Amino acid sequence: MYHGEYKTVGGKLVIVDFDIVNDQLTNVSVSGDFFLEPAEALEQINRAIEGFPVAVSQEILATAILDALDPGVEMIGFSPEAVAIAVRRGIDGV
């Protein structure tokens, strides 16, 4: 089980828990004290990260998360970049 955290400038904490199987991210679960409308969009974020190789860059992850969101989804207190940083930290063990 891998675990990464990133605290945004506004103070919200983004946490990502996942497994690594065959050098790929799986069982991704993003959590934290942020706000997200609609709530169901959390699954879109998890799925966007699923399957990337451990070598993936923060920028590519952030773009993938942004692209996966339906129009009208609002991330409040966090961002695709914040999630991507938390994922990278989890992979890198920092």
Next chain:
Amino acid sequence: MTADRTNWRDHDWQLIRGEPVPVVLNHALDEVLVRRVGHGERSPTLRFWDRQGPEIVLGRFQSVRNEVQVENTTADGIEVNRRITGGGAMFVEPQNAVTYSIYAPADLVKGLGFADSYAFLDEWVIEGLRSLGIDAWYEPINDITSSGGKIGGAAQARRHGAVLHHVTMAYDMAPESLPKYLRIGQEKLSDKGITSANRRVGPLRLQTQMERLDIIEHLIGTFRERHGLTPGQITEDEMQEAEELVRTQFGTEEWRFLLP
């Protein structure tokens, strides 16, 4: 954008003074009442909560194992609930907190950004606290604070064409319980060296020397003067629906451990 935004006074605001209920029922009532306001089956409503016991409340997007010391909450019989709004975990004891919910039609905040809508829906509280001598202000996105310390936090969810906006303020502190029940990660500590959960708090009792119920009465008076407010109550039908939701959702392990 703002052309169809309504004003507070366009609505017939109803007040619910909740009897103490089983803690989980409050979260189901939030869902039932915001839906009914959104569907036009109930007037926009301000509800002050009461609780029959203590609870840990998680934000909608928080995971239990990352936030809660389950072995300690289980040993002490502290219920862990999940609310339908985002935001952070709290340990709440009935006598130490003031909690209210606003159930508003979405058009009351139409055209406002999310951050602005938080401050807007709590303007009356800031005014009410200031008239008690507290120099309260809003700290975006969702904190009510003062020079005497943080007072409380708000959380919102938009659903069914309505906004649920609820706030919990510290009336009194039981600080020794916090590290026992909530997990505080290293990253959380990195900001200002302190945590959201035990950041310097300025509880209302310390700042006003007033009784909890007197503060609630005062805040209700402020809302009534600014926006108008008629006494109301939870209907039998609404209560039955909330109790059913406790059975099917809010009281289930699936919901509590939605993010394990």
